[in-house]
Amino acid sequence: MAGSGSGGSRADNGYGSQQPRRRKGPGALATAYLVIYNVVMTAGWLVIAVGLVRAYLAKGSYHSLYYSIEKPLKFFQTGALLEILHCAFGIVPSSVVLTAFQVMSRVFLTWAVTHSVKEVQTEDSVLLFVVAWTITEIIRYSFYTFSLLNHLPYLIKWARYTLFIVLYPMGVSGELLTIYAALPFVRQSGLYSISLPNKYNFSFDYYTFLILVMISYIPIFPQLYFHMLHQRRKVLSHTEEHKKSE
Amino acid sequence: FCFLFQVAPSSTLLDVKHKFHKACPQWYPSRVGLQLECNGPYLKDSINIQSLAVSSIITLYFTDLGQQVGWTTFFLTEYTGPLLIYLLFYIRLSTIYDQVESTKNFRHPVVHLACFCHCLHYIRHLLETLFVHKLSGGHTPLKNMIKGCAFYWGFTSWIAYYINHPQYTPPSFGHRQVSFAALAFLMCEAGNHFINVALAHENHAGSKGCFPSPTYNPFTWLFLLVSCPNYTYEIGSWISFTVMTQTLPVGIFAFLMVIQMSLWAQKKHKLYLKRFHPEVRRKAAMIPIIF
Numbered sequence: 001m002a003g004s005g006s007g008g009s010r011a012d013n014g015y016g017s018q019q020p021r022r023r024k025g026p027g028a029l030a031t032a033y034l035v036i037y038n039v040v041m042t043a044g045w046l047v048i049a050v051g052l053v054r055a056y057l058a059k060g061s062y063h064s065l066y067y068s069i070e071k072p073l074k075f076f077q078t079g080a081l082l083e084i085l086h087c088a089f090g091i092v093p094s095s096v097v098l099t100a101f102q103v104m105s106r107v108f109l110t111w112a113v114t115h116s117v118k119e120v121q122t123e124d125s126v127l128l129f130v131v132a133w134t135i136t137e138i139i140r141y142s143f144y145t146f147s148l149l150n151h152l153p154y155l156i157k158w159a160r161y162t163l164f165i166v167l168y169p170m171g172v173s174g175e176l177l178t179i180y181a182a183l184p185f186v187r188q189s190g191l192y193s194i195s196l197p198n199k200y201n202f203s204f205d206y207y208t209f210l211i212l213v214m215i216s217y218i219p220i221f222p223q224l225y226f227h228m229l230h231q232r233r234k235v236l237s238h239t240e241e242h243k244k245s246e
Numbered sequence: 247f248c249f250l251f252q253v254a255p256s257s258t259l260l261d262v263k264h265k266f267h268k269a270c271p272q273w274y275p276s277r278v279g280l281q282l283e284c285n286g287p288y289l290k291d292s293i294n295i296q297s298l299a300v301s302s303i304i305t306l307y308f309t310d311l312g313q314q315v316g317w318t319t320f321f322l323t324e325y326t327g328p329l330l331i332y333l334l335f336y337i338r339l340s341t342i343y344d345q346v347e348s349t350k351n352f353r354h355p356v357v358h359l360a361c362f363c364h365c366l367h368y369i370r371h372l373l374e375t376l377f378v379h380k381l382s383g384g385h386t387p388l389k390n391m392i393k394g395c396a397f398y399w400g401f402t403s404w405i406a407y408y409i410n411h412p413q414y415t416p417p418s419f420g421h422r423q424v425s426f427a428a429l430a431f432l433m434c435e436a437g438n439h440f441i442n443v444a445l446a447h448e449n450h451a452g453s454k455g456c457f458p459s460p461t462y463n464p465f466t467w468l469f470l471l472v473s474c475p476n477y478t479y480e481i482g483s484w485i486s487f488t489v490m491t492q493t494l495p496v497g498i499f500a501f502l503m504v505i506q507m508s509l510w511a512q513k514k515h516k517l518y519l520k521r522f523h524p525e526v527r528r529k530a531a532m533i534p535i536i537f
Contacts, residue, residue, distance in 0.1 A: 197413035202494035 030091040035148050037082065042141040044076035049134045064122045066114070066130065073130065076137075077110045106133070109175055113210075116191060117182040125181060129174025132167045139163065154239065161232040168228070172221055179210055186210060253295055260291040262306070276385040279309040314385035321375040324394050328402035329368040335406035336361045347412035354416040356424045360409050360491050363431050367483060370435060374442050380449045401499045408493050417492040427490035434482035437465040441476040444469075457522040471534035473518045473526050477507040478533065508532060 048069045055068035066073075084100045086092040092099075114126060143160045146152040185191070192206040251265050263275035279288045282298065284307050289298075298304055336357075338348045375381070408414065417423040444458045444466055457473075460466045468475035484500035508531075515531035530537055 196408075196411060197415045199415055199418060200492060200494040200497075201408045201411070201415055203408075 031148055034086070034091065035145060037086075038141045038145040038148065041076060041079065042138060042145060044072060044079070045134050045137040045141065048072050048076065048130075049138060052131070052134065062127060063124065066121045066126045069130065070121075074110060074115065077106055077133070080106065108213075109178070112192075113179055113182050117185050119185045120178055120182045123178060123181050125174045125177030127174070129171045129178065132171030132174060135163065136167050136171070157239065158236065161228070161235055164228050164232075168225055172217060176214055176217060179214055183207060183210060255294075255296045255299065257295055258291060259289055259293050259295070262295070263291065266308075273308075273310075274314075276314045277311050279311045281307045281309065283307065311387060313388040315388050315391050316385055317381040318375060320386055320391050320394070321379075321381075322372065323391060324398055325368050325371045325375065327395055327399040329365060329372070331399055331402045332361065332364050332368075332406045335403070335410045338410060338412075342407070343410075343412055350412065354414070356416050356491065357409060357414060359424065359428060360487070363428065363487060363490070364406075367435060367487075370439060374439070378442050378446050380446050401495075401502075405493060405495045405499060408495055409491050415492075417490070423492070424490055427486045431483055431486035431490060433465075434479045434486060437468065438476055438479035438483065440465040441468070441479060445476065457518065457525050468534075471529060472532055473515050473529045474511040474532050477511045481507050481532075508537065511537075 051069040051072065052065055055065045056062055059065070080103045083092070084096060084103055087094045087096040087099045109129070114120060120126065139156065139159045143152070143156050146156055186193075187207045190206075192204070194202060194204045196203050249266065249269060251262060251269075253262060253265070259280055260275065263278050263280070266278060267274050275291075281288055282305075286307075288309075289306075295304070335342060340348075440463055441458075444461070448456070448458045458466070458469055460469045466475075468478060472478055481500065481504050484496070484503050488496045488500045511532035515526070515529075518526045
């Protein structure tokens, strides 16, 4: 049941009269692989969490902690790209497009903004989204691990469907502030931008692109947030009823 | 809501829809989807009431299919947009380009040729929609039209911006590249036209017509190799246009068209395989031999 990102993992995305897909479920080999994958990812994000705490204790302040967890963050966040393949090969019942979208937005922020614009790495907003991502991912991957092993403790399920209420806005704020902080440096250095004239008659302005990305959060974030709230009501109330009926 | 109609057993679902439309004027027949069960498949208009009837009372479920638009309107809107939008960029409206550079006046001939070819392509599409294609009276949801228009109009704006830009760079291999590509473009346009005419003739012959066969016209000989040569010629046109203008955005548009046409060709090919089994089997769907 290793689904996708924070945006729900079921096939019912409310697109009209779609017949409920009967989940075939991954085979034994696929399940074993997925368990290993999710355990490794949980461990990875725990490493990042521990790294953050140690760096904070060592430095005494919460500024510029990015450098202490830069490598594991890049490695494990990029590793999430495998989840797109999981959906594509059908061993995970999520939509490829939705998963791709979510993973790519994370990878974009990790590489195309935080890594590429070095001046932004000392910003506090980076810590904001790294902490949000770390806690979310640890809970998410352990949720999937336990689900695959059919032994899901209620605490993890509760945590996954409740903590997002705070973590999601926290992460989004961190991301938006980081992109905003990167803007002047992108303008100055002309990063990733091509201008006319050139042989293939093409132009791309990374600065404008980043602004459009920021604007796109406005329609997308509320939708995903309310979708998760809706999922929460469904999942947690279902468990309540199930408990009562026992 | 519940409506009760009395209909003759020999009438079709379309008659039911018309009666419904009379009772509730805002639900015109093409907007209504009727199903036998709550979330079942939609029933065709031509189905007879008698074939559905289990008893003397039948229950049908109604779904609003959304605002509908006829195919003719759909295509006319979709093709007129790019025609006009490209021309707006061609005449270099003052709001789009910097006026100082625009008035420098020298424009490489390929820019004029590109405008001519682009207009030719869409005028041909428009004329074929009006006079050649035998479009069924069917409809499609308005949402589809908006999506299609957004795609075509958006990309036309993007490519027109670069081709007509004062800083446009002509193709690297000069006149030879332009002439060769323009020739290929014209051939693909002609081919596309003749294929559409041939397909329209077959449709006219009735639903049980045979697969169109190549005639004395060399452009129709592609029927021997592929089952959907109209898509082949269409992507041929766009690839030629890309080479002719040497503009990356056109290439991206052509690439997306290739993907879209491949999906459509695959579907059609499967349909043909079922209907015209022996002839079509050795053919490719869209690109000879390869796909």
